[in-house]
Amino acid sequence: MTKGWAIALFLLALGTLASLLIGVIDLSQDEIWQDGEALSILIISRLPRTIAILLTGASMAVAGLIMQMIVANKFVEPMTSGSGQSAALGVLIATFLFPASSLFVKMAIACLVSLAGTAGFLALIRKLPAHQPLMVPLVGLAYGGVIGAIVTFIAFHTELMQYLETWFNGEFSGILQGRYELLWLAGLLTMLAYLTADQFAILGLGKNVSINLGLNYKHITRLGLAIVSLITAMTVVTVGIIPFVGLVVPNIVSRWLGDNLRKTLPITAILGATLVLLSDLVGRIVRHPFEIPVGTIFGITGTCIFLWLLYVPARSKPQKTKPSMSGTAS
Amino acid sequence: MTLHRLGFIFLLYIAFSIAFLTLNARGNWDFVLSFRGTKLIGITMVAISISCATVLFQTISQNRILTPSIMGFDSLYILLQTMMVFFLGGFGFASLPQEIPFFLNFTIMMLASLALFGTLLGRSANQARQDLHRLLLTGIIFGVFFRSITSFIQRVIDPNDFVIAAASTFADFNTINTDLLLIASLMMIIALAALWHYRHELDVIALGKETATNLGIPYKTRLYTLLVIIALLISISTALVGPVAFFGLLVSNLAYQIIPSYHHAYLLPAASLIAASILIGGQVILEHLIGLSTPLSIVVECLGGLTFLLLIIRGTTR
Amino acid sequence: MIRLSSVSHQIDGAKILSNISANIPKGQVTALIGPNGAGKSTLLSLIARLQGLEQGSISIDDLDVVTTPSDELARKLAILTQSNSITARLRVRELVAFGRFPHHKGRPNHKDLERIEEAIEQFDLGDLADKFLDEVSGGQRQKAFVAMAYAQDTDYLLLDEPLNNLDMASARNLMRNLTELAAQTGKTIVIVLHEINYAALYANWIMVLKQGQLIANGPAKEILTPQIIADTFGIEVTIHEIDGKTLVMHYG
Numbered sequence A: 001m002t003k004g005w006a007i008a009l010f011l012l013a014l015g016t017l018a019s020l021l022i023g024v025i026d027l028s029q030d031e032i033w034q035d036g037e038a039l040s041i042l043i044i045s046r047l048p049r050t051i052a053i054l055l056t057g058a059s060m061a062v063a064g065l066i067m068q069m070i071v072a073n074k075f076v077e078p079m080t081s082g083s084g085q086s087a088a089l090g091v092l093i094a095t096f097l098f099p100a101s102s103l104f105v106k107m108a109i110a111c112l113v114s115l116a117g118t119a120g121f122l123a124l125i126r127k128l129p130a131h132q133p134l135m136v137p138l139v140g141l142a143y144g145g146v147i148g149a150i151v152t153f154i155a156f157h158t159e160l161m162q163y164l165e166t167w168f169n170g171e172f173s174g175i176l177q178g179r180y181e182l183l184w185l186a187g188l189l190t191m192l193a194y195l196t197a198d199q200f201a202i203l204g205l206g207k208n209v210s211i212n213l214g215l216n217y218k219h220i221t222r223l224g225l226a227i228v229s230l231i232t233a234m235t236v237v238t239v240g241i242i243p244f245v246g247l248v249v250p251n252i253v254s255r256w257l258g259d260n261l262r263k264t265l266p267i268t269a270i271l272g273a274t275l276v277l278l279s280d281l282v283g284r285i286v287r288h289p290f291e292i293p294v295g296t297i298f299g300i301t302g303t304c305i306f307l308w309l310l311y312v313p314a315r316s317k318p319q320k321t322k323p324s325m326s327g328t329a330s
Numbered sequence B: 001m002t003l004h005r006l007g008f009i010f011l012l013y014i015a016f017s018i019a020f021l022t023l024n025a026r027g028n029w030d031f032v033l034s035f036r037g038t039k040l041i042g043i044t045m046v047a048i049s050i051s052c053a054t055v056l057f058q059t060i061s062q063n064r065i066l067t068p069s070i071m072g073f074d075s076l077y078i079l080l081q082t083m084m085v086f087f088l089g090g091f092g093f094a095s096l097p098q099e100i101p102f103f104l105n106f107t108i109m110m111l112a113s114l115a116l117f118g119t120l121l122g123r124s125a126n127q128a129r130q131d132l133h134r135l136l137l138t139g140i141i142f143g144v145f146f147r148s149i150t151s152f153i154q155r156v157i158d159p160n161d162f163v164i165a166a167a168s169t170f171a172d173f174n175t176i177n178t179d180l181l182l183i184a185s186l187m188m189i190i191a192l193a194a195l196w197h198y199r200h201e202l203d204v205i206a207l208g209k210e211t212a213t214n215l216g217i218p219y220k221t222r223l224y225t226l227l228v229i230i231a232l233l234i235s236i237s238t239a240l241v242g243p244v245a246f247f248g249l250l251v252s253n254l255a256y257q258i259i260p261s262y263h264h265a266y267l268l269p270a271a272s273l274i275a276a277s278i279l280i281g282g283q284v285i286l287e288h289l290i291g292l293s294t295p296l297s298i299v300v301e302c303l304g305g306l307t308f309l310l311l312i313i314r315g316t317t318r
Numbered sequence C: 001m002i003r004l005s006s007v008s009h010q011i012d013g014a015k016i017l018s019n020i021s022a023n024i025p026k027g028q029v030t031a032l033i034g035p036n037g038a039g040k041s042t043l044l045s046l047i048a049r050l051q052g053l054e055q056g057s058i059s060i061d062d063l064d065v066v067t068t069p070s071d072e073l074a075r076k077l078a079i080l081t082q083s084n085s086i087t088a089r090l091r092v093r094e095l096v097a098f099g100r101f102p103h104h105k106g107r108p109n110h111k112d113l114e115r116i117e118e119a120i121e122q123f124d125l126g127d128l129a130d131k132f133l134d135e136v137s138g139g140q141r142q143k144a145f146v147a148m149a150y151a152q153d154t155d156y157l158l159l160d161e162p163l164n165n166l167d168m169a170s171a172r173n174l175m176r177n178l179t180e181l182a183a184q185t186g187k188t189i190v191i192v193l194h195e196i197n198y199a200a201l202y203a204n205w206i207m208v209l210k211q212g213q214l215i216a217n218g219p220a221k222e223i224l225t226p227q228i229i230a231d232t233f234g235i236e237v238t239i240h241e242i243d244g245k246t247l248v249m250h251y252g
Helices: A002-021 A030-034 A037-071 A083-097 A103-126 A135-157 A161-168 A182-195 A197-203 A207-212 A217-238 A245-257 A261-286 A294-311 B002-022 B029-061 B073-095 B099-121 B125-156 B159-167 B178-197 B199-205 B209-214 B219-240 B247-258 B264-289 B296-313 C040-047 C070-074 C092-098 C110-122 C138-151 C168-185 C196-202 C226-233
Strands: C002-011 C014-024 C029-033 C055-060 C077-080 C156-160 C188-192 C205-210 C213-219 C238-242 C245-249
Touching: A002 A037, A002 A261, A037 A103, A037 A182, A037 A197, A037 A217, A037 A245, A037 A261, A083 A103, A083 A135, A083 A161, A083 A217, A103 A135, A103 A182, A103 A217, A135 A161, A135 B125, A135 B296, A182 A197, A182 A217, A182 A261, A197 A207, A197 A217, A197 A261, A207 A217, A245 A261, A245 A294, A261 A294, A294 B125, B002 B029, B002 B264, B029 B178, B029 B199, B029 B219, B029 B247, B029 B264, B073 B099, B073 B125, B073 B159, B073 B219, B099 B125, B099 B178, B099 B219, B178 B199, B178 B219, B178 B264, B199 B209, B199 B219, B199 B264, B209 B219, B209 C077, B247 B264, B247 B296, B264 B296, C002 C040, C014 C040, C014 C055, C014 C205, C014 C213, C029 C040, C029 C168, C029 C196, C040 C055, C040 C077, C040 C156, C040 C188, C070 C077, C077 C138, C092 C110, C092 C138, C110 C138, C138 C156, C138 C168, C156 C168, C168 C188, C168 C196, C196 C245, C205 C226, C213 C226
Parallel strands: C029 C188, C029 C205, C077 C156, C156 C188
Antiparallel strands: C002 C014, C002 C055, C205 C213, C238 C245
């Protein structure tokens, strides 16, 4: 455990340093430090970008974890099951109806629509037969796909197609000072999730267990719903959809340390930040000086990690993922 | 009753086809008919391919909300297409006879699906439950993986080549790839003949591996054959119009609802005719009646997804 | 006769069966008993080629289960597995009708249809025949699956815990039906049972498995001793004769 922490924090620090140094302009040359240019690049671009990455990675991983607890199923995450697409729908509506509105207004609308979209997903999966846990991620994908198709449909008719790419494919290259600060709110929500971690852990055991243990099931579900939707909306508005962070990271941590959230939630956040950071770095380096969106890189690495999780059995802790997968069946 | 309903769908298909061929036709009739006729044949072939592939896949996976595209089949096709553009260059790819990428894609898809689904679906019985979960997730994840690599290659590709590579990543029922029509129809006839031959065995395979084996079906052999046929059908539809995700789901479930029978001898034709009616009818309504410029694929995807969600809410999917 | 020689089986490195050699006699009711996890279900599914045989060989009336074509075996042997996870939406009669598939391959004749109705009659499913499987209770569903195996009309019938979900009367009737079937038509029945008194009452032959090992295999009378039961299940029992029937007292 302590060793795990040390490794995670070391990787995170290393990545942060690299993120500050790597970019189109090479900061390792002495000259540009002398005229202060380097400092302004750091403050205006590199630092905001690095902070944005860390906040996004941490909060998306936690949002995924909370969502998995709410629906008691390991294989869902907000970005692919409707929350992300709803947020995009929100920004689209805001952009179309109030093109001149501030980022804050757009984000407020995105949050509302994302909230509604996530609530819709929860309502939908309550209709599913409890003994078919595999339906949940599938319904999520279908639901997300439908909302995505509606977004495309509207964008096509309002000639906003060129914006779609920026919401559907997350990337950090546009992040500058003054353009990412909303993500601090996502960071705050992540802290809130940590403070209520125990309740969410119980929620993950299913409705019956939660009620039996005296949890205010409805109340906690709504809180989780709000945390998940708001984090998702803020991320989509600021950087766009980054799939799989919320799916892969909590699953890795769960395999490794189990599902005691108070213990595992911080490490989930750190691992999320680290992985998104590394993906973004790879995207910056591979085709320097051009950039490949972090969503693309994470799509590739995230899927590889997930397949590994799926096929290399956890020897020391077998069956770790199985009981929670069928958690609703009890 | 089953036959009546099948007949009704068939008439609907004929009616839409006539409307499609004749509505608002001006000028030279020979030209209009041969132009629209080719398109009609193409759309019908796509409809048959998607619906049969979906029904087959749902039969072997015993799950009515799966489609080959959800499992990553057409993402793989697009990835292969993009990789070819990447390695050959846009010009090299465009000057290649279209049959070569088609067969290459089909071969790779076939091998990939045999490797993935063949080993998993054919595995020992007491792991079947867990394996199905894994299989589903693997497919979905592979879909995302293929799409991500595709978008990665599109980023590193030459901008001129990008246009060629990107052209094939969206479904478009208006621009059917007519160059491939002949070879695709030949391949499809072979696939359909095989399906007709196996129609009774398919009813048994739908009962699952153990029951089918007990009833004397050489399960693994059939599974592999069916996976090859599915790969072929998906290759055909993707090559002709591009990837379509939810449409198969819509038509297969409509077929299950409309046809009160578990017999594939009815289900396969019903799903095909429903699919063709929707695509052709949709085209007629969009183009001529409301004059909407929205691509049919977007509408069909929306409808497919919504129907699917509706099915879940009504609790009719199993 | 079912002939098992040196059959071993592993799943993910865990030994499920080790070196089982035994003969199961023809025309008898054989009960397969043993504690949970003994490998009973695995053994049945190996005999019925539902799982691939890895080591050893199994033959049924000299037909090797690995090399004999699957459809030929389907006319020789039928199996009812423990978990029947059929997701297709079928009526009871349609399910039973599938039992005839090995004989007609999709084109049933009047003989097949007669046999289907007979199976429905035999297992008391007349009123339920036109209901969907998901509209009937677990026990009725179980009966429908037994009827399907019966309709298959094979010389060998393997049943893995067929009494699951059945009420007292249905369980007794099923056991009676099966013994009559063996006695009258010479069919061989192999049945996994947990209630040892059903084995005592209806089986002529008993095969005992524990932790993948064959503990005993022989005529029922010789196997049902307090010693073997204690060795197998780790509980003390007494064995009584009441009205010529054997009763294993394992309560209390």
